Amino acid sequence: MSRVCYFTGAHTTSGNVIKRRGKAKYLGGVGIKTTSVKKRTFKPNLQTVDIMEDGAPKRVRASVRAIRSGLVVKPMKRKYTYTRELREAKAAGK
Numbered sequence: 040m041s042r043v044c045y046f047t048g049a050h051t052t053s054g055n056v057i058k059r060r061g062k063a064k065y066l067g068g069v070g071i072k073t074t075s076v077k078k079r080t081f082k083p084n085l086q087t088v089d090i091m092e093d094g095a096p097k098r099v100r101a102s103v104r105a106i107r108s109g110l111v112v113k114p115m116k117r118k119y120t121y122t123r124e125l126r127e128a129k130a131a132g133k
Contacts, residue, residue: 042082042085043100044085044100044101044102045090045099045100045101045105046102046110046111047104047105047110049083049085049104049105050083051080052080052081053078053079053080053081054079055077055078055079056077056078056079057073057076058075058077059072059073059074060072060074083102084103084104085100085101085102085103086100086101086102086103087100088101088106088111088113089113089114090111090112090113090114091112091113091114
């Protein structure tokens with residue numbers, strides 16, 4: 040499974056780590072100098088969650104931003120809608 044959010048498409052991006060030394064001019068120094076620039080990666084905060092898609096549960100990787108914003112619709116943990124009528128209809132069908 041790749042490191043991509045199922046809903047937002049958030050994926051690993053790259054950037055730089057910049058190391059500097061010196062004292063800023065406004066603090067009385069001669070200025071900040073860059074001593075090294077290295078590559079780094081920014082990874083999304085992905086969680087494996089169960090979602091409801093087309094009436095069936097499915098397990099996907101979703102970013103926490105998508106989960107908190109309400110894009111993820113989780114399946115019910117219990118069948119609270121399983122009523123007496125449905126149970127009797129199921130028993131009568133057997």
